[in-house]
Amino acid sequence: MTIFASFKKKLKYFDLDISFSCAKKNMMVMIGPSGGGKTTIIRMLAGLETPKEGKVIFGDEVWFDSLGCINVSPQKRRLGYVFQDYTLFPHLNLYDNAAFAAVNKKEVDELFDLFKISHLRKRKPHMVSGGERQRCAICQALARHPRILLLDEPFSALDAITRRGLREELKNLKSGMSFPIIYVTHDITEALYLADEILPVVEGKLDNQWMQRMIAREPSAEVSIRAAREPRLSLVY
Amino acid sequence: MDYLALYVTLKLALVTTVFLMVIAAPIAYLLAYYRFPGKSLLEALIYLPMALPPTVIGFYLIIIMGPKGFMGKTWGMLTGYSLLFTFVGITIASIVYSIPFAVQPMKAAFSKIDRRLLDAAYVLGLSKRAAFLRVIIPNSLGGIAASAVLVFLHSIGAFGVLLMVGGSIPGETKVASIAIYEAVETMNYQAAGMIALSFIPISYAFLLLINKINEGSRI
Numbered sequence: 001m002t003i004f005a006s007f008k009k010k011l012k013y014f015d016l017d018i019s020f021s022c023a024k025k026n027m028m029v030m031i032g033p034s035g036g037g038k039t040t041i042i043r044m045l046a047g048l049e050t051p052k053e054g055k056v057i058f059g060d061e062v063w064f065d066s067l068g069c070i071n072v073s074p075q076k077r078r079l080g081y082v083f084q085d086y087t088l089f090p091h092l093n094l095y096d097n098a099a100f101a102a103v104n105k106k107e108v109d110e111l112f113d114l115f116k117i118s119h120l121r122k123r124k125p126h127m128v129s130g131g132e133r134q135r136c137a138i139c140q141a142l143a144r145h146p147r148i149l150l151l152d153e154p155f156s157a158l159d160a161i162t163r164r165g166l167r168e169e170l171k172n173l174k175s176g177m178s179f180p181i182i183y184v185t186h187d188i189t190e191a192l193y194l195a196d197e198i199l200p201v202v203e204g205k206l207d208n209q210w211m212q213r214m215i216a217r218e219p220s221a222e223v224s225i226r227a228a229r230e231p232r233l234s235l236v237y
Numbered sequence: 238m239d240y241l242a243l244y245v246t247l248k249l250a251l252v253t254t255v256f257l258m259v260i261a262a263p264i265a266y267l268l269a270y271y272r273f274p275g276k277s278l279l280e281a282l283i284y285l286p287m288a289l290p291p292t293v294i295g296f297y298l299i300i301i302m303g304p305k306g307f308m309g310k311t312w313g314m315l316t317g318y319s320l321l322f323t324f325v326g327i328t329i330a331s332i333v334y335s336i337p338f339a340v341q342p343m344k345a346a347f348s349k350i351d352r353r354l355l356d357a358a359y360v361l362g363l364s365k366r367a368a369f370l371r372v373i374i375p376n377s378l379g380g381i382a383a384s385a386v387l388v389f390l391h392s393i394g395a396f397g398v399l400l401m402v403g404g405s406i407p408g409e410t411k412v413a414s415i416a417i418y419e420a421v422e423t424m425n426y427q428a429a430g431m432i433a434l435s436f437i438p439i440s441y442a443f444l445l446l447i448n449k450i451n452e453g454s455r456i
Contacts, residue, residue, distance in 0.1 A: 043356075046356075046360055048356050048359065048360070073359075074356075074359045074360050075359055075360075075362045075363065075364060076362075077360075078362070079360065080360075081356075081357070081360040083353055083356075083357065087353060087354070087357045089354060089357075089358075089372060089375075089376070090354075090376060091375040091376050091378075100361055101361035101362050101363075140361070144361060144362070
């Protein structure tokens with residue numbers, strides 16, 4: 001299944017205007033500076049926000065069409081969505097969280113084994129580490145048998161070492177998945193490591209030169225000041 | 238000691254609390270999550286009983302619950318009885334009187350829930366109703382319990398409203414606070430003192446319970 005999306009929406013500081021598609025078994029990494037509209041795009045894909053104009057077509061299903069007045073609710077899109085943090089339900093233990101919308105509860109155990117959190121099944125989210133929470137959030141999303149997986153900076157609240165570990169696990173896992181994955185990040189290293197396809201988004205628009213500019217450190221004043229302030233430690237990992 | 242009055246008080250407070258929890262939850266949900274024209278007017282209207290003198294609330298309740306008022310008339314047609322001077326009547330009065338105390342803590346608890354939790358629930362396929370029952374309610378238990386305790390305490394203390402709507406019929410509408418008032422009026426200080434004393438452990442225990450709940454919800 002391939003997902004095709006095109007959105008137009010007025011945001012506070014710029015107008016979002018973008019279209020892209022992502023084929024099955026492909027991991028598309030959406031990258032760009034913070035505040036560039038990446039999360040808005042993901043939320044529109046999920047149906048949590050409505051674009052002013054545009055289309056979302058998944059396979060032969062139309063999820064959104066501003067002309068045809070079609071807007072399939074997030075409940076019916078059946079997708080997996082992992083947010084940066086705070087997505088687990090605080091009143092449930094990890095197992096119940098992952099089983100919350102599971103198609104088959106038996107798979108939750110397999111997923112827990114796969115993500116090495118079986119020993120934490122009875123713990124509440126606040127009793128485990130951030131990395132374990134995000135592992136559980138991915139289990140929760142996968143247990144629903146999503147038709148597409150949206151990961152919105154899933155590891156960016158974690159420390160560098162945990163992040164690298166999870167990134168590797170995700171890359172290994174990818175080969176077993178038969179649906180498109182859209183991964184949002186602002187970290188170039190992460191993007192290069194994971195991506196089959198890269199979609200640089202700057203101020204709501206596709207900007208194919210952004211990666212090169214960032215890597216080559218275009219000597220514009222703004223970029224060099226920032227580079228001096230924060231050395232690119234993340235390249236180490 | 239007037240055990241009957243104490244019994245009516247506790248029964249009234251319990252029935253009021255149970256009904257108000259059910260009535261207040263959807264109102265609090267509406268106020269916490271939706272924006273609509275006239276929302277602040279509606280909110281002020283719901284909190285109005287807190288700001289009005291109980292006798293004023295009682296007066297208007299007499300008007301609408303009396304045999305010519307729309308509520309009294311409908312009730313009369315359905316059951317053949319009057320609403321005034323009955324237990325049902327004072328229950329309605331007590332519900333109206335305590336509604337702000339039920340809605341406010343619940344609304345506060347609902348508003349505290351992270352919106353992203355609801356987004357996550359919708360993406361996972363839950364309808365708004367299911368998300369309310371499976372996500373919002375279990376994560377607001379502290380606020381709901383606080384609202385139940387407040388309503389209970391507030392309705393065992395009701396006096397003016399109940400006196401106007403219910404009068405003082407033993408076993409039916411004569412609650413403990415009215416019994417105290419009548420005992421004092423007839424100079425029976427011993428009887429008044431006994432009932433008054435029985436309130437102290439009840440109210441104290443419930444306040445301790447509130448503290449316990451607040452501690453629990455902080456973790």
